[in-house]
Amino acid sequence: xxxxxxxxxxxxxxxxxxxxxxxxxxxxxxxxxxxxxxxxxxxxxxxxxxxxxxxxxxxxxxxxxxxxxxxxxxxxxxxxxxxxxxxxxxxxxxxxxxxxxxxxxxxxxxxxxxxxxxxxxxxxxxxxxxxxxxxxxxxxxxxxxxxxxxxxxxxxxxxxxxxxxxxxxxxxxxxxxxxxxxxxxxxxxxxxxxxxxxxxxxxxxxxxxxxxxxxxxxxxxxxxxxxxxxxxxxxxxxxxxxxxxxxxxxxxxxxxxxxxxxxxxxxxxxxxxxxxxxxxxxxxxxxxxxxxxxxxxxxxxxxxxxxxxxxxxxxxxxxxxxxxxxxxxxxxxxxxxxxxxxxxxxxxxxxxxxxxxxxxxxxx
Amino acid sequence: xxxxxxxxxxxxxxxxxxxxxxxxxxxxxxxxxxxxxxxxxxxxxxxxxxxxxxxxxxxxxxxxxxxxxxxxxxxxxxxxxxxxxxxxxxxxxxxxxxxxxxxxxxxxxxxxxxxxxxxxxxxxxxxxxxxxxxxxxxxxxxxxxxxxxxxxxxxxxxxxxxxxxxxxxxxxxxxxxxxxxxxxxxxxxxxxxxxxxxxxxxxxxxxxxxxxxxxxxxxxxxxxxxxxxxxx
Numbered sequence: 001x002x003x004x005x006x007x008x009x010x011x012x013x014x015x016x017x018x019x020x021x022x023x024x025x026x027x028x029x030x031x032x033x034x035x036x037x038x039x040x041x042x043x044x045x046x047x048x049x050x051x052x053x054x055x056x057x058x059x060x061x062x063x064x065x066x067x068x069x070x071x072x073x074x075x076x077x078x079x080x081x082x083x084x085x086x087x088x089x090x091x092x093x094x095x096x097x098x099x100x101x102x103x104x105x106x107x108x109x110x111x112x113x114x115x116x117x118x119x120x121x122x123x124x125x126x127x128x129x130x131x132x133x134x135x136x137x138x139x140x141x142x143x144x145x146x147x148x149x150x151x152x153x154x155x156x157x158x159x160x161x162x163x164x165x166x167x168x169x170x171x172x173x174x175x176x177x178x179x180x181x182x183x184x185x186x187x188x189x190x191x192x193x194x195x196x197x198x199x200x201x202x203x204x205x206x207x208x209x210x211x212x213x214x215x216x217x218x219x220x221x222x223x224x225x226x227x228x229x230x231x232x233x234x235x236x237x238x239x240x241x242x243x244x245x246x247x248x249x250x251x252x253x254x255x256x257x258x259x260x261x262x263x264x265x266x267x268x269x270x271x272x273x274x275x276x277x278x279x280x281x282x283x284x285x286x287x288x289x290x291x292x293x294x295x296x297x298x299x300x301x302x303x304x305x306x307x308x309x310x311x312x313x314x315x316x317x318x319x320x321x322x323x324x325x326x327x328x329x330x331x332x333x334x335x336x337x338x339x340x341x342x343x344x345x346x347x348x349x350x351x352x353x354x355x356x357x358x359x360x361x362x363x364x
Numbered sequence: 365x366x367x368x369x370x371x372x373x374x375x376x377x378x379x380x381x382x383x384x385x386x387x388x389x390x391x392x393x394x395x396x397x398x399x400x401x402x403x404x405x406x407x408x409x410x411x412x413x414x415x416x417x418x419x420x421x422x423x424x425x426x427x428x429x430x431x432x433x434x435x436x437x438x439x440x441x442x443x444x445x446x447x448x449x450x451x452x453x454x455x456x457x458x459x460x461x462x463x464x465x466x467x468x469x470x471x472x473x474x475x476x477x478x479x480x481x482x483x484x485x486x487x488x489x490x491x492x493x494x495x496x497x498x499x500x501x502x503x504x505x506x507x508x509x510x511x512x513x514x515x516x517x518x519x520x521x522x523x524x525x526x527x528x529x530x531x532x533x534x535x536x537x538x539x540x541x542x543x544x545x546x547x548x549x550x551x552x553x554x555x556x557x558x559x560x561x562x563x564x565x566x567x568x569x570x571x572x573x574x575x576x577x578x579x580x581x582x583x584x585x586x587x588x589x590x591x592x593x594x595x596x
Binding site: 051054055056078081082084085086088090092094095104105108109152153156162 | 491493494496497498499500501502503504507511514515
């Protein structure tokens with residue numbers, strides 16, 4: 001997806017509720033054509049940020065620059081609000097037909113029913129729901145309702161679309177199909193979007209940039225691969241799915257790598273660290289191989305630890321294996337491999353991983 | 365038993381022959397209660413919506429006042445209107461006490477809190493994010509309020525029905541501010557009270573039947589509109 005110039009710049013944004021600061025964003029730039037995912041736990045401030053960006057919540061302070069122009073006067077704010085739209089988790093359809101719903105934003109802008117008709121027909125076609133046009137909006141299915149809600153938002157040709165957990169109420173097949181279609185439509189129309197979600201999979205599927213939020217602040221922001229593979233702290237690591245964290249003390253360093261002591265195990269990792277330094281390393285569960293405990297003697301450049309399997313959880317095509325090695329370690333393996341290795345809870349097993357797979361998180 | 369049968373027969377006769385006095389009383393009832401309902405509909409929906417959508421200090425207290433007003437006894441409303449319209453009262457110079465206008469004022473005073481309270485609840489009962497969704501589609505404040513009212517039209521119609529029900533059946537206020545003057549301010553409820561007191565049960569039954577039919581007819585029309593709008 002092509003991203004271009006800065007569409008929206010936010011400086012020193014602070015939102016408070018009953019004198020408690022619930023959002024504090026010193027600076028945030030949204031680029032034209034990008035899809036930015038706001039990922040974080042419930043109460044992280046994702047929705048608050050979206051509503052503030054949409055002009056629906058009044059910040060305590062903060063400057064907005066839309067296409068380089070500061071939004072100050074009430075008339076400018078109203079004009080800005082009409083260039084941005086929000087799609088909520090609940091479709092929030094109004095009484096009347098699907099046509100009436102999709103035409104709502106256009107009617108607000110003074111278009112007659114006749115003038116709105118070709119636009120409505122085009123967006124309904126874009127979302128593959130032309131057949132719903134004359135149906136009562138309150139009578140359609142959940143997936144159709146969310147498509148209608150998106151079509152209603154797109155009908156006004158917004159320059160920025162804000163998606164607030166817009167897929168969470170859908171079943172998996174409807175969600176998959178809608179996300180695929182939306183991704184294509186955003187790409188085709190080069191519409192900038194911000195998606196608030198607590199589902200990592202949604203962010204991975206749609207976004208090309210990701211911001212991890214916690215307690216009203218952006219903890220880390222960057223391209224998808226950077227945030228997913230190089231988290232800046234333990235919270236981000238756990239949120240992007242790096243469930244295994246090695247908390248250890250550096251024993252020795254050699255040629256761009258170091259060896260640390262983690263609960264009595266020597267773990268080698270790539271990176272620069274000083275002997276005696278306390279460090280935290282994270283690793284993605286997909287990077288860990290599980291095997292029998294009696295593996296051959298460890299070879300140089302490969303870490304090998306062993307422990308007892310504390311939990312095996314099926315994740316559909318994958319199996320999550322939690323190993324207690326004196327410290328918790330989580331690996332994803334295929335169901336086929338689990339059966340082949342005859343892994344079960346309580347059994348001892350070995351885990352191996354490359355020092356290059358470990359990501360060093362510096363403390364402080 | 366003869367008393368009841370005679371009464372019903374007399375009522376039937378008066379209704380079939382369209383007795384001019386009874387018809388006059390019925391029309392006046394419809395005019396007074398209908399006008400009061402229309403006034404309370406505009407005032408009540410406006411006030412209810414305003415209170416529901418506006419944040420201001422003392423909002424909870426205001427809601428409590430409205431809810432208390434929903435149980436306002438008609439005689440209390442009648443008393444206040446009488447005092448205000450009394451010759452030496454603040455609005456005595458209008459000289460409208462013991463007129464249908466005074467009855468309309470008193471009945472509007474009874475119905476307005478009812479319509480306000482139910483309208484307020486209706487707007488507050490809409491999904492919390494609906495207002496934000498409407499604004500996010502680029503609505504002005506008036507467009508947002510209009511769409512919210514359209515979304516809440518079923519309970520709003522119920523509010524109007526409750527308001528009408530409250531005034532068509534009240535007797536205390538109408539008696540106090542209207543005076544039950546024959547051919548001028550006599551309505552179905554005040555006439556029923558008077559005829560029952562006189563022992564004219566036939567006329568009282570006829571008036572009661574008309575009162576019931578009137579209430580039924582108006583509510584049937586409003587119910588028809590309401591149920592036609594109901595999402596299927």
